[in-house]
Amino acid sequence: MKRRRWFFVKAASVLLLAAPLAADEKAAPKPPLTMGSVLEASRASDWMPLDQANTLYMQLPGKQVVIRLVPEFAPQHVANIKTLVQEGYFDGLVIVRSQENYVVQWGDPAEEEADRRPMKKGKDALPAEFDQVVSDHLSLIRHPDGDVYADVVGFVNSFPVAMDSDTGRIWLTHCYSMMGAGRAESPDSGSGAELYVVIGHSPRHLDRNVTLAGRVVQGMEILTTLPRGTGGLGFYEDPKQYVPIESIRLGSDLPESEQAHLEILRTDTKTFHDLVESRRNRHESWFADPTGHISLCNVPIPVREKD
Amino acid sequence: MKRRRWFFVKAASVLLLAAPLAADEKAAPKPPLTMGSVLEASRASDWMPLDQANTLYMQLPGKQVVIRLVPEFAPQHVANIKTLVQEGYFDGLVIVRSQENYVVQWGDPAEEEADRRPMKKGKDALPAEFDQVVSDHLSLIRHPDGDVYADVVGFVNSFPVAMDSDTGRIWLTHCYSMMGAGRAESPDSGSGAELYVVIGHSPRHLDRNVTLAGRVVQGMEILTTLPRGTGGLGFYEDPKQYVPIESIRLGSDLPESEQAHLEILRTDTKTFHDLVESRRNRHESWFADPTGHISLCNVPIPVREKD
Numbered sequence: 001m002k003r004r005r006w007f008f009v010k011a012a013s014v015l016l017l018a019a020p021l022a023a024d025e026k027a028a029p030k031p032p033l034t035m036g037s038v039l040e041a042s043r044a045s046d047w048m049p050l051d052q053a054n055t056l057y058m059q060l061p062g063k064q065v066v067i068r069l070v071p072e073f074a075p076q077h078v079a080n081i082k083t084l085v086q087e088g089y090f091d092g093l094v095i096v097r098s099q100e101n102y103v104v105q106w107g108d109p110a111e112e113e114a115d116r117r118p119m120k121k122g123k124d125a126l127p128a129e130f131d132q133v134v135s136d137h138l139s140l141i142r143h144p145d146g147d148v149y150a151d152v153v154g155f156v157n158s159f160p161v162a163m164d165s166d167t168g169r170i171w172l173t174h175c176y177s178m179m180g181a182g183r184a185e186s187p188d189s190g191s192g193a194e195l196y197v198v199i200g201h202s203p204r205h206l207d208r209n210v211t212l213a214g215r216v217v218q219g220m221e222i223l224t225t226l227p228r229g230t231g232g233l234g235f236y237e238d239p240k241q242y243v244p245i246e247s248i249r250l251g252s253d254l255p256e257s258e259q260a261h262l263e264i265l266r267t268d269t270k271t272f273h274d275l276v277e278s279r280r281n282r283h284e285s286w287f288a289d290p291t292g293h294i295s296l297c298n299v300p301i302p303v304r305e306k307d
Numbered sequence: 308m309k310r311r312r313w314f315f316v317k318a319a320s321v322l323l324l325a326a327p328l329a330a331d332e333k334a335a336p337k338p339p340l341t342m343g344s345v346l347e348a349s350r351a352s353d354w355m356p357l358d359q360a361n362t363l364y365m366q367l368p369g370k371q372v373v374i375r376l377v378p379e380f381a382p383q384h385v386a387n388i389k390t391l392v393q394e395g396y397f398d399g400l401v402i403v404r405s406q407e408n409y410v411v412q413w414g415d416p417a418e419e420e421a422d423r424r425p426m427k428k429g430k431d432a433l434p435a436e437f438d439q440v441v442s443d444h445l446s447l448i449r450h451p452d453g454d455v456y457a458d459v460v461g462f463v464n465s466f467p468v469a470m471d472s473d474t475g476r477i478w479l480t481h482c483y484s485m486m487g488a489g490r491a492e493s494p495d496s497g498s499g500a501e502l503y504v505v506i507g508h509s510p511r512h513l514d515r516n517v518t519l520a521g522r523v524v525q526g527m528e529i530l531t532t533l534p535r536g537t538g539g540l541g542f543y544e545d546p547k548q549y550v551p552i553e554s555i556r557l558g559s560d561l562p563e564s565e566q567a568h569l570e571i572l573r574t575d576t577k578t579f580h581d582l583v584e585s586r587r588n589r590h591e592s593w594f595a596d597p598t599g600h601i602s603l604c605n606v607p608i609p610v611r612e613k614d
Contacts, residue, residue: 100527101483101484130595130596145455146453146455147455148454148600148602149598149600149602175508176507177408185592200483201483201605202508202605204598205586205594205601205605207596208596220407221407221535224407225531225532225534225535226532227528228528228532279512282512285492287512287516288435291456291512291514291516293456295455295456297508298509298510
């Protein structure tokens, strides 16, 4: 919605446009934060490299999607996905579904048929991993602006989460680009053999209804621009429309030269705190109203190429 | 995230899965609402036809996008867009921008150049129409689940809105598929000659920063699947990537045979109220957790072909 001639943010006197300042801030005004200035000031230790043992590389014709797995929240699903990947289960399967403002999904189109692809060591069904009791190893960075769906939201290890403070249960949230494991009617029927990625406005009603297992960190635009399926729920009606998956590989099984050298901004850092503030209160001169709030799924988790 | 074999929702004993019921509801349980059952029970008067005098038809090669304008909130921008449409301003212009998880935008790629397309009666800049004082002609249907960005949210004439109850000011919100008028640095620099549509997670920080003027009601999948631009902010770097706009026409200037005969669910109806309830508490048997809430931009505004 910027017109092209205001392509780059001007370093104008943006404080004039900012929200009213508190008295002490007036006394000693700080330079306003923008996402650009915050990231520019970040230190190497604010970033973490991809853990290649928990990174998937999905090869589509001429294109690659990189996915960060999240064993902290879905240990059994992540382990099973890795087992399936290592036995080559996904290689030659297809993207079966692309539903407008919702999800893209892949797996075995014959999964209900007698000739479905057999698994070797992989399991066909797993207990639901919808949520868990919060524990010390999950260091929650609370988000300040509340949420429509949960009483606490925030970030754990650079993933968006929600928590019920009454029960102490915590779960991953269905923000844009999160990846989950499709399931049938029973909550315990998912396995990770059929996976979906959120491509529209975040469908938070799926939280705690299906197991989330990761997030796309590179290549979202490949999934979002796939033609939509014309069948119910966006399934492709004609097998000719399926998008072939050449392979899915685990990063730690690839030579280093074929790994993506990406870094994720750590959410347990002052830099991330400043980033959130810079997005809550927009100081870029284009903004007439700095907003003053941001919802969980609008907070960007920056990813960069490692130097 | 449904596996294919659970394609259709089963009519199981879904009350068992629903949220705890109030005592009086236990005494006389109502059949659970689903979006399907609510729409099936709707009456003709729950729907309104497109107002062809405020409907745009954007022709792309072999495809058509239908946009509902909203003069109640942006009278000057809507009037100017209609003037520009009627003088053929957009015909032969292009889609210049497709930014992942954000917006698609169209207009004159030469707008900063000496050879930019001249306007005849259309105006090049208009006063901002970011918000207005709520008045009797805007009948607000309040949404029950709160919001991160505003203290009141809801619907007016089947558009999503937010309101500040202290000031009584009301505005359209940047939900998925909403269309706005790009502007330069000055809030009063937009005109409707450059238009954008939200294609990602709803960027609510743009609310009250830019004038919204309508919503795509048919053809979103055409815009969302356009290749992303590789330039800054998703602008196409190579003019060969531009998507040509064959024409934009106003419905009331078209013969009836070329108009889309669509109906929008009215938000000031019991049916819409029931629809929201059916989405706040998901009674389809697949849902393990009925959720109990829904955020403004997750509420669907159904559109159907007129019989």
